[in-house]
Amino acid sequence: MIKLEHVSKSYDRVLGVNDVSLEISEGEIFGLVGPDGAGKTTLIRMIAGILSPTAGEMRVLGATNPETIKQYLGYVPQKFSLYGELTVQENIFLLGSLYGQGKEEIEERANQILDFTKLLPFKERLADHLSGGMKQKLALAAGLMHRPKIFLLDEPTTGVDPVSRREFWQMLYRLNKEGTTIIVSTPYMDEAELCSRVAFMHNGKMADCNSPQSLRQNYPYRVLELSAKGLNIKRYLAIPSVMECNKFGDKYHVIVKDGAALEEVKLILEAAGLMIEALKEIPPTLEDVFVALASEVF
Amino acid sequence: MYAVELMNLTRKFGGFTAVNDVTLKIKAGSIYGFLGPNGSGKSTTIRMLCGLLEPTSGRGSVLGFDIAKDSEMIKQKIGYMSQKFSLYDDLTVIENLQFYGGMYSLSGSLGKVRIEEMLNLAGLKDRQDELVANLSGGWKQRLALGCSILHKPAILFLDEPTGGVDPKSRRMFWDIIYDLALQGTTVMVTTHFMDEAEHCDEIGFIFEGNLIASSSPAYLKQTIPGTLIRIPTDDPMGLLETLEGSTLPYLDIYCSGTGLHLLMETEKLAHITDFHYEKITPALEDVFVYLVKSHRKE
Structure with missing residues (x-):
């Protein structure tokens, strides 16, 4: 459905995207993660046909000229780009008419979408007066007016409250089940878990790309989850068998090469007089995978 | 002893209440995590605390100074860092530190000592003559922190310091925050990442302008x-x-x-x-x- 071969985009002397090859199939939820400046937005804009690659080949829905397939693409940019002084409904109608839809078609589709995004009760509200989560839902609704086959979203849930964030993903999931291919960037690893495949971007390059399951399976180390009272636990674990000790919420992930290091870690912490509340091996999370990738490439 | 005390603090913009009747206290030397979605009133509250914005009603003090009357005194005593690091890309690492040292009137040997300390804190001693433009996000973030605490502020306000930074750098940054708190600095920090807030001494959660919880993480967990x-x-x-x-x-x-x-x-x-x-x-x-x-x- 989407095919990139050695695609690059340079700005002056800086490479925004550097030699990325990638295929995205119909029906995927394709996730993009990586720090700011890694090239996620540039990649999304190239697929959306807003930016042209400076090198490489790109085909979207079989076309090399993005103008010919524009009506099949939906794009929700990172910054809210709708009109604050228009109501929810006016924004949606405006978008519909820009895509050349007729009045009846617009009204029918708008009602469907506002219902789907739970914005129907707020249709008379000015966009400026919506909460952050609702603004994002309106941006999503606007992007869906013309029933796109491919839907591109650039960090749609950054800064959105944890409940709206989940509602938003439930909508993406339903759209996907109805046949829409979705490409989405996110800073949240729990959202990356919900993608069919995840690409980790760094410095314009794709450092890794795979399903969340495979990314976790390919993780080369073992993870020990530690709950313990005491500050600065790291310093006790500066031993050869421990590669790293990372904070994960109120716990620590102790990264080891060999599961047998568990006993050693336990003895050291006990000898230091620390209260161990729990220590067990757990499967790696995507966050573990990306901490490791970040250590390799930075 | 409290570093921050707010009583019924309210800020309106026209008919819109950005911060509604917020009352909270922050103990000196503690880390206070200030959480909430975009547009919920976090930055407005912090701007009032820094003496940059006057409250509509209610009152507050920072380090014993009244936020409405003594805002000039407050500005000299605090450190502030936002997600948009205010660094000069066309200056080197050490030139940026020297520039901020000048702003805080740190001269002679004291200035030199502090700049040296900040280079070590940010891990940038070996890269002090590099242009800031060449640093990745995580390094810039630690340098920006160094610049904002050159004058040894008793309280540090961090407004989304870890947005858009890779997961490895995020953790290194928090290790520095814990060290600062151990040395007695009071830290008020906002973040979108809930896992980062787990180690804060207290958490405030602001939603649609209202502080809907303010307590220790352990206590908050018991309220479910x-x-x-x-x-x-x-x-x-x-x-x-x-x-x-x-x-x-x-x-x-x-x-x-x-x-x-x-x-x-x-x-x-x-x-x-x-x-x-x-x-x-x-x-x-x-x-x-x-x-x-x-x-x-x-």
């Missing part, structure tokens, strides 16, 4: 009623849709990484017969899902 359980699954979204349509008597249900979280009345746990599940301690993310939903119902 019933029992939280996790059902591990490869398809959290699919299972969510299935269970939402079932008769299972849950209080709440939502996705969390590679599993579903269900909040259940403890005596109804026996209703779950078809799934393997584990009882879990709520994370802060669970707390805020609960708080946001309770707040919406009101």
